[in-house]
Amino acid sequence: xxxxxxxxxxxxxxxxxxxxxxxxxxxxxxxxxxxxxxxxxxxxxxxxxxxxxxxxxxxxxxxxxxxxxxxxxxxxxxxxxxxxxxxxxxxxxxxxxxxxxxxxxxxxxxxxxxxxxxxxxxxxxxxxxxxxxxxxxxxxxxxxxxxxxxxxxxxxxxxxxxxxxxxxxxxxxxxxxxxxxxxxxxxxxxxxxxxxxxxxxxxxxxxxxxxxxxxxxxxxxxx
Amino acid sequence: xxxxxxxxxxxxxxxxxxxxxxxxxxxxxxxxxxxxxxxxxxxxxxxxxxxxxxxxxxxxxxxxxxxxxxxxxxxxxxxxxxxxxxxxxxxxxxxxxxxxxxxxxxxxxxxxxxxxx
Numbered sequence: 001x002x003x004x005x006x007x008x009x010x011x012x013x014x015x016x017x018x019x020x021x022x023x024x025x026x027x028x029x030x031x032x033x034x035x036x037x038x039x040x041x042x043x044x045x046x047x048x049x050x051x052x053x054x055x056x057x058x059x060x061x062x063x064x065x066x067x068x069x070x071x072x073x074x075x076x077x078x079x080x081x082x083x084x085x086x087x088x089x090x091x092x093x094x095x096x097x098x099x100x101x102x103x104x105x106x107x108x109x110x111x112x113x114x115x116x117x118x119x120x121x122x123x124x125x126x127x128x129x130x131x132x133x134x135x136x137x138x139x140x141x142x143x144x145x146x147x148x149x150x151x152x153x154x155x156x157x158x159x160x161x162x163x164x165x166x167x168x169x170x171x172x173x174x175x176x177x178x179x180x181x182x183x184x185x186x187x188x189x190x191x192x193x194x195x196x197x198x199x200x201x202x203x204x205x206x207x208x209x210x211x212x213x214x215x216x217x218x219x220x221x222x223x
Numbered sequence: 224x225x226x227x228x229x230x231x232x233x234x235x236x237x238x239x240x241x242x243x244x245x246x247x248x249x250x251x252x253x254x255x256x257x258x259x260x261x262x263x264x265x266x267x268x269x270x271x272x273x274x275x276x277x278x279x280x281x282x283x284x285x286x287x288x289x290x291x292x293x294x295x296x297x298x299x300x301x302x303x304x305x306x307x308x309x310x311x312x313x314x315x316x317x318x319x320x321x322x323x324x325x326x327x328x329x330x331x332x333x334x335x336x337x338x339x340x
Contacts, residue, residue, distance in 0.1 A: 009288075040244075040246060043249075047252075048288060048292050050253055051249075051253050051293075051294065052291075052292045052293060055294075
């Protein structure tokens with residue numbers, strides 16, 4: 001899922017300084033799983049904001065609302081009946097959701113409360129780690145299910161660099177060396193000969209490097 | 224035991240301190256409480272095994288949030304005691320009440336009162 005973390009209270013309060021009535025919009029998908037912008041975090045942020053503003057002698061009215069998702073207009077439209085009563089929307093969705101809400105209500109100020117970071121997985125409750133960079137051409141079948149694009153600091157394609165030491169990356173002693181993981185995995189799968197097959201130069205045009213991407217399925221389009 | 228403890232303490236019973244959520248604590252401060260403390264089982268003796276350990280972690284997290292807001296984190300504390308320790312219960316109640324009295328009213332409450340004035 002998409003993982004992010006909440007901006008500091010200071011930064012958020014600075015953004016909402018001119019407003020007295022705001023809509024705090026959470027999302028029940030990825031950002032709930034990584035405990036950054038779900039219903040509970042919306043409650044926590046609203047409480048913090050109310051207390052802080054009360055301390056500074058400036059009241060603020062906050063409506064807390066959590067949408068199923070903020071990446072589909074059908075869901076964002078659930079706020080249509082009351083959105084005009086608020087001066088600004090503070091969105092706790094991922095970057096995609098924040099933008100889509102702004103697209104749906106172009107005359108409304110939409111502010112981000114989340115710093116969206118990576119595509120990742122839950123290692124244990126409370127710990128999430130990056131696994132995918134969305135490069136658009138998956139080679140996990142060649143690397144025993146470990147991605148060298150996302151998990152290698154240099155995105156190397158044919159083995160570790162000289163900085164791999166004790167199975168760890170030289171960038172951070174807590175980061176596993178992706179190629180160590182790949183070799184271990186290929187060994188476990190009995191596919192070590194794949195390690196010797198050279199993976200060619202990557203065509204990065206399928207990734208973000210080729211420009212903002214779009215996917216279309218004509219058979220699903222209505223009308 | 225008939226040991227006295229300050230009348231300024233309002234007791235809210237929960238089956239385990241692990242039941243207490245970060246939001247519950249924040250809402251108490253939002254409502255104008257000057258101090259909040261959790262009294263849970265001794266570590267290692269939680270009836271539900273780890274509830275009190277989770278509560279301690281949540282209290283630590285909530286302290287950070289309070290600091291962000293500008294409320295002294297000492298207004299929130301986690302205590303561990305056995306349900307048989309009546310004297311310790313009273314001791315904790317007195318200690319917390321004294322500490323809060325020394326800190327004064329919560330900055331949120333002062334501001335809220337200023338609004339109503």
